[in-house]
Amino acid sequence: xxxxxxxxxxxxxxxxxxxxxxxxxxxxxxxxxxxxxxxxxxxxxxxxxxxxxxxxxxxxxxxxxxxxxxxxxxxxxxxxxxxxxxxxxxxxxxxxxxxxxxxxxxxxxxxxxxxxxxxxxxxxxxxxxxxxxxxxxxxxxxxxxxxxxxxxxxxxxxxxxxxxxxxxxxxxxxxxxxxxxxxxxxxxxxxxxxxxxxxxxxxxxxxxxxxxxxxxxxxxxxxxxxxxxxxxxxxxxxxxxxxxxxxxxxxxxxxxxxxxxxxxxxxxxxxxxxxxxxxxxxxxxxxxxxxxxxxxxxxxxxxxxxxxxxx
Amino acid sequence: xxxxxxxxxxxxxxxxxxxxxxxxxxxxxxxxxxxxxxxxxxxxxxxxxxxxxxxxxxxxxxxxxxxxxxxxxxxxxxxxxxxxxxxxxxxxxxxxxxxxxxxxxxxxxxxxxxxxxxxxxxxxxxxxxxxxxxxxxxxxxxxxxxxxxxxxxxxxxxxxxxxxxxxxxxxxxxxxxxxxxxxxxxxxxxxxxxxxxxxxxxxxxxxxxxxxxxxxxxxxxxxxxxxxxxxxxxxxxxxxxxxxxxxxxxxxxxxxxxxxxxxxxxxxxxxxxxxxxxxxxxxxxxxxxxxxxxxxxxxxxxxxxxxxxxxxxxxxxxxxxxxxxxxxxxxxxxxxxxxxxxxxxxxxxxxxxxxxxxxxxxxxxxxxxxxxxxxxxxxxxxxxxxxxxxxxxx
Numbered sequence: 215x216x217x218x219x220x221x222x223x224x225x226x227x228x229x230x231x232x233x234x235x236x237x238x239x240x241x242x243x244x245x246x247x248x249x250x251x252x253x254x255x256x257x258x259x260x261x262x263x264x265x266x267x268x269x270x271x272x273x274x275x276x277x278x279x280x281x282x283x284x285x286x287x288x289x290x291x292x293x294x295x296x297x298x299x300x301x302x303x304x305x306x307x308x309x310x311x312x313x314x315x316x317x318x319x320x321x322x323x324x325x326x327x328x329x330x331x332x333x334x335x336x337x338x339x340x341x342x343x344x345x346x347x348x349x350x351x352x353x354x355x356x357x358x359x360x361x362x363x364x365x366x367x368x369x370x371x372x373x374x375x376x377x378x379x380x381x382x383x384x385x386x387x388x389x390x391x392x393x394x395x396x397x398x399x400x401x402x403x404x405x406x407x408x409x410x411x412x413x414x415x416x417x418x419x420x421x422x423x424x425x426x427x428x429x430x431x432x433x434x435x436x437x438x439x440x441x442x443x444x445x446x447x448x449x450x451x452x453x454x455x456x457x458x459x460x461x462x463x464x465x466x467x468x469x470x471x472x473x474x475x476x477x478x479x480x481x482x483x484x485x486x487x488x489x490x491x492x493x494x495x496x497x498x499x500x501x502x503x504x505x506x507x508x509x510x511x512x513x514x515x516x517x518x519x520x521x522x523x524x525x
Numbered sequence: 526x527x528x529x530x531x532x533x534x535x536x537x538x539x540x541x542x543x544x545x546x547x548x549x550x551x552x553x554x555x556x557x558x559x560x561x562x563x564x565x566x567x568x569x570x571x572x573x574x575x576x577x578x579x580x581x582x583x584x585x586x587x588x589x590x591x592x593x594x595x596x597x598x599x600x601x602x603x604x605x606x607x608x609x610x611x612x613x614x615x616x617x618x619x620x621x622x623x624x625x626x627x628x629x630x631x632x633x634x635x636x637x638x639x640x641x642x643x644x645x646x647x648x649x650x651x652x653x654x655x656x657x658x659x660x661x662x663x664x665x666x667x668x669x670x671x672x673x674x675x676x677x678x679x680x681x682x683x684x685x686x687x688x689x690x691x692x693x694x695x696x697x698x699x700x701x702x703x704x705x706x707x708x709x710x711x712x713x714x715x716x717x718x719x720x721x722x723x724x725x726x727x728x729x730x731x732x733x734x735x736x737x738x739x740x741x742x743x744x745x746x747x748x749x750x751x752x753x754x755x756x757x758x759x760x761x762x763x764x765x766x767x768x769x770x771x772x773x774x775x776x777x778x779x780x781x782x783x784x785x786x787x788x789x790x791x792x793x794x795x796x797x798x799x800x801x802x803x804x805x806x807x808x809x810x811x812x813x814x815x816x817x818x819x820x821x822x823x824x825x826x827x828x829x830x831x832x833x834x835x836x837x838x839x840x841x842x843x844x845x846x847x848x849x850x851x852x853x854x855x856x857x858x859x860x861x862x863x864x865x866x867x868x869x870x871x872x873x874x875x876x877x878x879x880x881x882x883x884x885x886x887x888x889x890x891x892x893x894x895x896x897x898x899x900x901x902x903x904x905x906x907x908x909x910x911x912x913x914x915x916x917x918x919x
Contacts, residue, residue, distance in 0.1 A: 224767075227763065227766045227767050230766065231759070231762070231763050231766060234762065235759060238758075238759075239755060239759070329592075329622070333592065336592055336594050336595060336596075337594050337596075339803075355789075356765075356766040359762065359765075359766070359789060360766075429755075433755075433758060434754045434755055434757070434758035434781045434784070434785065435758075435781075435784060435785075435788075436754075436780060436781065436784055438592075438595065438752075438754060438778060438780060438781070439591065439592060439595075439622075439752075440752035440753065440754055440777075440778075441754050441755075443752070443753055443754070443755070445755070474755070474756070474759065475759050475763075477748075477749075477756070478746050478748070478756060478759045478760040478762075478763045479759075479763045479766075481744075481745070481746040481747065481760075481763070481916065482713075482744055482746060482760070482763035482764050482766065482767045483767060484744075484915055486745075486915070486916050486917035487917050487919055488919075489746075489747055489749070489917070490749060493748070493749045493756070
């Protein structure tokens, strides 16, 4: 890179892009991982959230296009997400149904259905969600662009600590944890385990749907079939990475979003060799932290005990 | 677990079926979506494989790897098919979103056996080997034309042809418009992968820009794959943050690039098809395919039983590529220079890759006095970025 001129911010573009990326890219990860966190706390895994995310993106975009209101789109996306969550919860409530298998089926189902119904939505342009210009203090268009923050991100930001608090301190949080830690105990206490899990999956699905609407209604901000490219699945993995803690889900999502912006940002300032490696940064980072935080001798104490694949 | 103790084996079987059913349903929806039902012609399907369809019309099948209104590669092909559909004595069948695996063989077979197709255009690059080659051997009476220019004389079946367009000519002209429009002298190019076809477009774009604006530089970001909307948006944002004020790209669908740049008030030039609608303010022009010219030629060949031309390539002169209409931000001077270059490329008097050309590490890649014309096979092995391009192919 030669000298920094008026229109360019040179190497400062990299931290700025990472910050902007952390804000822009992290939101879908955040919502899906918070949703999955709630579901998994109840002792059930919903791998179908990738499908929910894509369905949320498609239905949010469609409703926004038809009604002219992006917020109605978000609402529709969460409703569709809740519906898909209910389907997962219902199927898994049947005796001897494996939640992993149902999740994979629902993931493929959601993606296929979204592509099918979303066919006429590729060309039209729907109203997008508004953003709040937190960069108003700066004259630099780069800073202002990086700090265009969407309300959904702020909602997610507030939701994570609220969820952590609720899980620890409220009655419903306790019921959720009891069901996730020991179904027998919960049943002995008079709670309907299946009902709780169904609800947890519904809420998880609704959050994932909202995450999808962010993709199509804010960033990148249009519907097309490659929109998610696996972000829903990564977010499910992030929950394990975050050891089932909503606040750590937030950190993990921010980290992942920032790392995703690293590859393009470095190339734009002229660090061009090894971009495949930089593009893989989020995954490499996840692997690294997983390895560092793993233990050979004991299972993770944070893992809900009912989350066993052997069921 | 206790709650599972009283279940019946029947319930288990039923749920298993539910799951399998869901998977099968998805497979049906996601992969084999026909835009026009094949069932309509099944009545004549039994004999169709051997004889032409009942009404004497030639049935032509088009197969796309993605949605046909993607503002990109597939839309360019579908636009050509739409023109073909208006020709007399002919009907078309289309199928979208056919993966580059055994699924495309099934699609081809069903078009041949059920629809009576005699001529197929499987448009995606990855359809050729082994899928088209296998089908061509199995159905010697059907003609297959593939987009990509992969045909090898003597090695591949006689009923196969391959075509491609020298779209770098249109990229060169786009580069001229970009070079004369930029205020920062910085252009941005978002590309999927550093393969020769992509590099040739990048280099032609840079050379076009430099031909009118020696100060112009082109920064390239490789995203790593053909369709990664989030990464493409990030790449466009990063380039704009670094001062680039004209954005273009070579990915499957440049939709996100155009939309992101428009929101950031940057200019854009398009690729594959016209994206003018997506960026009404900033869209300058774009390099578009014009496949109808190729398709019409091929259909004439088949309808009049002429010998098949196995390898068809062309640029402006043959009408295989075209430019998008100029957008509102293009100056008269830029229009003039671009039109001149287009005329010279059409006439064959302008050679894009003409020495001396250095790569961006300072190594001479085309020596002075050497002209690499469009048909020069060396250009198809391109593995460098020319001087003035910021980026790396490694």
